[in-house]
Amino acid sequence: xxxxxxxxxxxxxxxxxxxxxxxxxxxxxxxxxxxxxxxxxxxxxxxxxxxxxxxxxxxxxxxxxxxxxxxxxxxxxxxxxxxxxxxxxxxxxxxxxxxxxxxxxxxxxxxxxxxxxxxxxxxxxxxxxxxxxxxxxxxxxxxxxxxxxxxxxxxxxxxxxxxxxxxxxxxxxxxxxxxxxxxxxxxxxxxxxxxxxxxxxxxxxxxxxxxxxxxxxxxxxxxxxxxxxxxxxxxxxxxxxxxxxxxxxxxxxxxxxxxxxxxxxxxxxxxxxxxxxxxxxxxxx
Numbered sequence: 001x002x003x004x005x006x007x008x009x010x011x012x013x014x015x016x017x018x019x020x021x022x023x024x025x026x027x028x029x030x031x032x033x034x035x036x037x038x039x040x041x042x043x044x045x046x047x048x049x050x051x052x053x054x055x056x057x058x059x060x061x062x063x064x065x066x067x068x069x070x071x072x073x074x075x076x077x078x079x080x081x082x083x084x085x086x087x088x089x090x091x092x093x094x095x096x097x098x099x100x101x102x103x104x105x106x107x108x109x110x111x112x113x114x115x116x117x118x119x120x121x122x123x124x125x126x127x128x129x130x131x132x133x134x135x136x137x138x139x140x141x142x143x144x145x146x147x148x149x150x151x152x153x154x155x156x157x158x159x160x161x162x163x164x165x166x167x168x169x170x171x172x173x174x175x176x177x178x179x180x181x182x183x184x185x186x187x188x189x190x191x192x193x194x195x196x197x198x199x200x201x202x203x204x205x206x207x208x209x210x211x212x213x214x215x216x217x218x219x220x221x222x223x224x225x226x227x228x229x230x231x232x233x234x235x236x237x238x239x240x241x242x243x244x245x246x247x248x249x250x251x252x253x254x255x256x257x258x259x260x261x262x263x264x265x266x267x268x269x270x271x272x273x274x275x276x277x278x279x280x281x282x283x284x285x
Contacts, residue, residue, distance in 0.1 A: 003032040003261040005058060005269075006075060006188065006216065006244030010125055011035075011043030012062075013132040015249030018043035019050035022281070026052040028256040032266060032278070034058035034077065034244070039093045040128045041081040051281035058269075058278050062188060063178075064093050066168035070197045071158050072187065074174045075216065075242075078273030079183025086177040089169055094128055096167040101129045103164035104156065108134070111161060113143055131156050132251055147251055151195060158196035175211045182275025186214040186242055191230055192221035201233055208237040213272060218243025218259040220252075240265050 008014030009021045016024060018035060021043075025033035035047050035057060044059050051057050060077040079086060101120055108115045115137045123140075124133045135150035144150045153160045169177075171187075178185050187207065191198055204215070217230045218241075234241045243259040246252070270278055 001031040001263045001266070002029055002257055003263060003266045004030055004245050004247070004257050004259070005032075005034040005060075005077070005186075005242050005261050005266070006036050006062070006219075007033055007247040007256065008037055008062075008249075009035060009043045009047070010127050011040055012037035012128040013124075013130045013248060013251065014127075015251050018045075018047035021247075021249075022047050022051050022055060022057060025256050026055045026281070030055060030257050032056045032058060033256070034060050034075075036060040036062045036075055036077075038062050038128050038130055039064055039090050039097075041090075044081065048279050051279060053281050053283040055281040056278045057281070059276055060183075061090065063090070063174050064166070064168045065171040065174050067171050067199060067203060070199050071168060072171060072199050073189070074169075074171055074178070075186040075188045075244075076174070076178040077184045077186070077269055078276045078278070079178050079181035080275035081181075083181035083275065086181040086183075089173075089177055093167055093169060097129045100164050100166035101131075101134060104131070104134050104162050107162040107164065108138075108155075113138065113141065113162075115141060132248065134162075136251065171207055172210050175207065179211055182273060184213045184269050184272050185211065186216055186240065186269075187212060188216045189219045189221050189246065190215055191226035192219070193226075194221055204233065205237055208239055212239065213269070214240030214242055214265070216244055217241045218261075219246060220254045220258065221246075240268060242269075 009018040063074040135147040242261045
């Protein structure tokens with residue numbers, strides 16, 4: 001089985017619609033794909049309706065969190081999307097994305113970059129607006145060559161010249177909420193130092209004690225030594241180890257299925273979840 005547990009659609013900052021994502025996942029030879037848009041579940045319906053036979057969909061979301069002043073992302077899988085407490089927190093985070101993005105546009109204007117809110121809004125195309133949309137605007141304007149090049153201290157990285165904070169959930173609270181909604185929690189790309197400061201191993205140990213289920217180890221932003229270190233940490237803390245592409249369509253160069261999760265780990269995730277179940281494809285539209 002080929003299992004990719006971290007993918008984005010146009011419901012947040014990917015460039016594939018949810019329907020295109022599942023079709024492309026099947027074409028890439030995947031058996032299981034997770035839809036984990038940022039702080040939203042609104043791509044679920046379209047993805048399920050288009051789900052090809054032979055492909056299983058894991059519903060999820062990538063939750064925006066912050067601890068010790070460090071931004072971090074929590075992959076939440078197979079939770080009940082209508083559970084009131086988690087739904088309210090996702091809406092709080094999502095609602096703060098627009099004023100935050102407008103603030104980044106204003107800061108870029110102050111830096112002499114002629115980006116406009118209308119441009120960012122067009123790029124987001126109704127999705128949950130985020131930094132990648134602003135970064136894409138910078139690419140369109142020729143300010144940076146790629147989206148990744150916008151995530152530096154010069155531009156949009158944490159603490160960068162055009163960075164603006166948004167509401168982000170305390171990860172301990174995120175774990176509590178996801179567990180309360182019957183879901184499973186995996187810390188996304190925990191050693192992605194190129195994105196900025198990372199969470200300490202001591203704090204990860206505390207998150208594990210609070211109910212964290214796993215670490216996303218095999219990821220494009222992790223060098224070989226970081227993966228080895230994370231595998232050792234996961235073993236010490238009795239955490240699951242996942243691998244995922246973090247696919248964003250044409251917004252990133254990584255392909256679907258570039259990194260995958262062991263089927264036994266996937267099976268354990270599905271066993272732990274009580275809020276929702278993987279959806280088998282029946283040959284969607």
